[in-house]
Amino acid sequence: MPMKPIALDAMGGDHAPRATVAGALLAAKEGIPVLLVGPILRLQEELRAQGGDLPIQDAREFITMQDHATDVRKKRGASINVCMELLKGGDASAVVAMGHTGATLASALFNLGRIAGVDRPTLLIEMPSERGRVYLTDGGANVDCKPEWLVQFAVMATAYAEAQGVQAPTVGLLSIGEEEGKGNALTLEAFPRLKATPGLRFHGNVEGRDIFKGTTDIVVTDGYTGNVVLKLSEGEARTLMKWIREALTQDLLSKLGGLLVRRALQGLRAKMDPAEYGAMPLLGVEGPVFIGHGSADSRAVLNALRKGQGAVEAGLMGRVRAGIAALAVDK
């Protein structure tokens, strides 16, 4: 049976619907089935302008970046809500939305609900590391966390990493020292729980320096710290690349050298580019939901749709449910 289409909120992100439609057309060329969700006339016009054709599900309203997350309850007909309804009704296999994390999270909770046994859904962030990729949970969905939530995040992140093809993913608890006794009130309570969870490859504490080093495949922390880590790492990469550009134009010799190394450094820039990762999964809700950067261009939209398809094909939901169910049995 062919895969149901991925419902793409065509009105999400700073460059919608241009970037979303362009990304969807690229994805369709690769054989990824996409259903555009948004105001039909506007999307038809955009498709005509880009010379492409895709199925559209009409949605009159949409959430803007100025709207609050809670506005998804008022704007029932908003494109993000229609996406979730399609997923819930079995007419879509996944939802992909660019930008407005809060509204997408609220819409997913409202329309899909949580997986039984999950206290809080988590945003999983993918970051570059010396060993390839590192998954950070929670990426900002839950600022203040309880220790048992961190255990659930770790279990769901493990299921996701496995679905992504990571062999026997390891989990580190972000703290301020490697020893078990180092940490804050939350991590000190979470440590023994993580250690006692069967099926979890718990490495112990990791520090800030271990994230880029890739000491573990997964790093678990509260959403406040996760958000700070995400934005600091993006900001630092941007500043360093800026300083490199400045260094490579500071005199004639550097300029000449800079021309010669330009291509080599472009590879590095791509590695640090959030668009490469496409979107982060929202784990713990009843359906595969992916949230991309609000500043997404067509390539980021394409990568987000690829990620959605890959997760569906790898049986993400079954894996997450099984992980959480096993947790309940052990209690």
Added chain:
Amino acid sequence: MPMKPIALDAMGGDHAPRATVAGALLAAKEGIPVLLVGPILRLQEELRAQGGDLPIQDAREFITMQDHATDVRKKRGASINVCMELLKGGDASAVVAMGHTGATLASALFNLGRIAGVDRPTLLIEMPSERGRVYLTDGGANVDCKPEWLVQFAVMATAYAEAQGVQAPTVGLLSIGEEEGKGNALTLEAFPRLKATPGLRFHGNVEGRDIFKGTTDIVVTDGYTGNVVLKLSEGEARTLMKWIREALTQDLLSKLGGLLVRRALQGLRAKMDPAEYGAMPLLGVEGPVFIGHGSADSRAVLNALRKGQGAVEAGLMGRVRAGIAALAVDK
């Protein structure tokens, strides 16, 4: 009246006493008065080997990296304790110690005590930013914080920044969004208190990306997050520099270009090198105490001693006491 010498724990850090003695000799050449504190015979031998001469205060014991912070109470004669006693007795103007942050903090609290009105001392971290420098407090001395401590940290960091010559330093509260309503339980409580503190130039919330951008001169957060920020930023810089080296040797063209840009990139590496910052002040104890990286080389020790001298000359203690006293009056 000439400045009393800076007491340097000559046994602190991974490369002691070689690096500490070498750094002290460099400082002495610049006219910074240094008193070496440690086992006299061993330090005399090291001075002979390096062909230099400096005053020594004998201390039979010392704290190793294997010791616990609390061991400063058992090893009363440890060099770090002797340093603090010299400072307390007025025979030293400041203490500089490389490495073992916990033991130095414990020794300072035990021997010097806190400034009246200070609940918890804080470690202030100096980091590079697009606007020059950014000061981060708390750097890891207090993992779980109360809102009023963050206010004290901000006040002491302001005093320190002013002593360092920063004009009208601004303060940002590290959070997950710019709006006042964004944050975790701690920052939501700290925000109105920071806003209501006279003499504090409170900018509001800043995000992880604002640290390297240099949006504010000072960023205040709890010690858990501060430690994660410090170690993540150092780790990311190391990984990026490694990737740049790899990119610049990947083919013949890049290698040639790499040779031409080598000098330009060295300046960047220096900017990211923790040794450049020398040491971080421990603010809130009764005397100027600076703690450097455990991996300190002679240059880092020199920079730490420079920092100590600069702070003493700028009247750091008076500024910090005045800031904290003003806080008490407003209550």
